[in-house]
Amino acid sequence: MADSSRPALELRGITKKFGSVVANDRVDFDVYPGEVHALLGENGAGKSTLMSVLYGLYTPDAGEIVVDGEPVVIDSPATAIRLGIGMVHQHFMLVPVMTVAENLVLGHEPVANAGLLDLKAARESVHDLSDRYGLAVDPDATIEDVTVGTQQRVEILRALYREARILVLDEPTAVLTAQEVQELVGVLNRLKQDGTAIVFISHKLNEVLRVADRITVLRLGKKIGTVPRQGATEQSLARMVVGRDVLLSVEKSTAKPRDPILAVEDLEVRDDRDLEAVNGMSLTVRGGEIVAIAGVDGNGQQELVEAIAGLRTPRAGRIIVGGRDITGKGVKAATAAGVAHIAEDRHRRGLVLPFTLAENLALREFRRPDISRGGWLRVKHMRQRALGLLREYDVRGGNCDSYASSLSGGNQQKVAIAREIASDPELLIAHQPTRGLDVGAIEFVHKRLIEERDKGRAILLVSLEYEEVRSLADRILVICGGQVMGEFPPDASEEELGMAMTGQVAAAATSSAAGAPA
């Protein structure tokens, strides 16, 4: 039986660098038998790197791993499994055409006489384990026929079948329905009683408070602190998760809103898994104002932005920009109507990294006659234009013939922003425009957005950062579950916003959800 006075697992001073990027900086983490310890943090905070180190996928540059008081070296997932570490990945590692029992024993198959697979024993194992932990599953069901929740149970059962005493759950609720989450919480409680040590990775504050005994917050690869659930609130955790050592205050005058430029009406958009992501959203952004969409990540932000930018076709509703209906008409129509879009992910979307800066700066407008005419690229014009933009936006570390990949993140973002603003848009969508940037670059981006607002552009800011939202926005629309929960002024308290983000909202606030100008 596990000794509950000693941690089942300890990570001491784990450091992992990727080139110059420190993904984990001397991180300590431990979990006791019969405990759920949550690992909380933003995108890129280093949660998955830490768990990859634990599971033998990465070798740490420094630090040690201690299992049951013994220092160990984990050089592969096989070693991790042997040490009793089980990992339930967010994307299930199951073979869809095989049965539950077959998947369960995959890699550790019970063998009967003559080396044949003993499926009967496998089936019995499923029964034993599911009885013991109350995880009801049919051993003969085919994986592709069962619900996502059940698939997750199979993943958990598989870890238990391999005698995992330390169970790592990687964003386990991301794919589950509310009912399934409820059931998962029950399962975790039973596992706890049985003495299993559970690491629960999440970025959802409310869930962490619901299941965890202790909560460790990572930010930018560093451990910010570990707190017990008792006494922790969503607000206190949010501060730990997004808080900055340097608080930025952007100087900004009162907005002078003009006519509406963007009107979104009853928009419904599905995500890549064909699930409702935007659920009847309506909003208006006027020229000369910054409207911020605030909410917990994964509540429809991505799909809303993609729909407006023309990258995703909505299921229903309308998107009107400057009087033109661009619903489902694609990027070219959106661009022609005056939509510019600072992409959330500058590497995946915002830039072609092996392109030169001149080529990158032309991506939005390469069809215009000053860059290409009659199918011919006017390379000289393209470079001249780039020279001007690089100077204007103070891009450092490269000239117009340097490759985008050679710039720092902040300068790359300046290139992406320069290109979007240079297209002289009516509506500028800024999706996490400061993600991964240092303080100086953040300040530059913020100032620039306010300047553009004052020039009369409509700006739709989508951000996960309280500080950014509150310092930039003229109006804040809080979304949750693909719907606008309410409109708030920029001086709304963190508590108010936090409540709305988790779907608890006073009835009075919803009345102005559409955000229509008075």
Add this chain to the structure above:
Amino acid sequence: MSTLEEETKAEALAEEEATGASLTTPARLTAYARGAGGVLVPILTTLIAFVVGGLVVLLTGHNPFSTYKAIFEGTGLQWIFPWVTGASRTTAAYNLQQTLITTTPLILVGLAVAFAFRAGLFNIGGQGQFTVGGIAAVWVGSSFAGMSPVLHITFAIVAAGLAGAAWAGIAGILKATLGVNEVISTIMLNWIAIWGGVYLFGLGGPLQDPHQKSVPVSSTVVSSAKLPVFWGNAALQGLHIGLFIALAGVVVFWVILSRTRLGYEVRATGLNPDAASYAGINVAKNYFLAMAIAGTFAGVAAAMDILGWKFNLFTNDIQGSTVGFLGIAVALLGRNTAVGVVFAALLFGGLETGTSDRFLDPSVFDPNLASNLTWMIQGLIVLLVSTDLIALKILRSGRGVRVIFKRRAKREEATA
């Protein structure tokens, strides 16, 4: 979007950024082709292949140096040296003409593979596109007797190019509309082209030469469709002007990619399809266009052979031809760049000619063995080129090792 997936992606990017690479395979190769490794690695690769080939020659009891010297002389490349005079110069000139005749279609099929690759597509279908191009060229070239030569040649080349474009375009459309993997579809199309050709020119086939009922061959290209020979004796298979057409193709390749909007879109699509669609570029359309253009190069390549020196098409030739497949090796070794493809094609063309039984001195090395040697060297080059990302990794980790040593040394200094 799920957080962890994003996070992993972000961290992977951080890692890639730190090591100077990027997302897609073409992106990675492009970033890589830019460094010194761009020229260095293909040359090293070739040298290693020749060294290994030399070891094999040694095992067979021959002298690798004299063998390679004989192969080199077989290519006729010594013609460029001014001190080669007299009869040996005449022989060299003849051999070099043959080398360049072989090189001509290799340049064009190399461009076919390289162009698709720049759009992020792996065109394994060079052989099929080459085959349909050859069928079109031989049909047009053997029909329409009495046309003016300029018109007839142009007509035949255009027909071959269009046939290749259509053939590759099928794979392009399947990719663009249904997402069918172009590797699979182009391989399948190769077989359809090859067996289609065998049917057309086979005994009793609809396009079989009516004058030789018992030979599975096409009709012969008429004189008005034959490419003029500008170096050497036309009767002795001198060098035809197809070489210049191939070099013009190289220029076209470069101009399209570097100087046109289409090329800009194709490159953006190949390097980062997400960013391309974000910029409003129709990725599917570019997949189709890139394949069609690639197929045009391969089709024209076949026209060079048919109109330049073959003049007809035996079913054996259709089944035995490997020119289209060699295009993959040419593109790989040439790094999918215009100039690289020319040199790679010359290397493979030279090897083919230099080891053929017509040009290799049998007293030095048995040409039958030598052509096997050629295959081996070609295979080694392809293998090494395809794995040179591994070589790069080793280079990098070597750097990493040095850093660790430095760090360790520093630490020891500190503790001392």
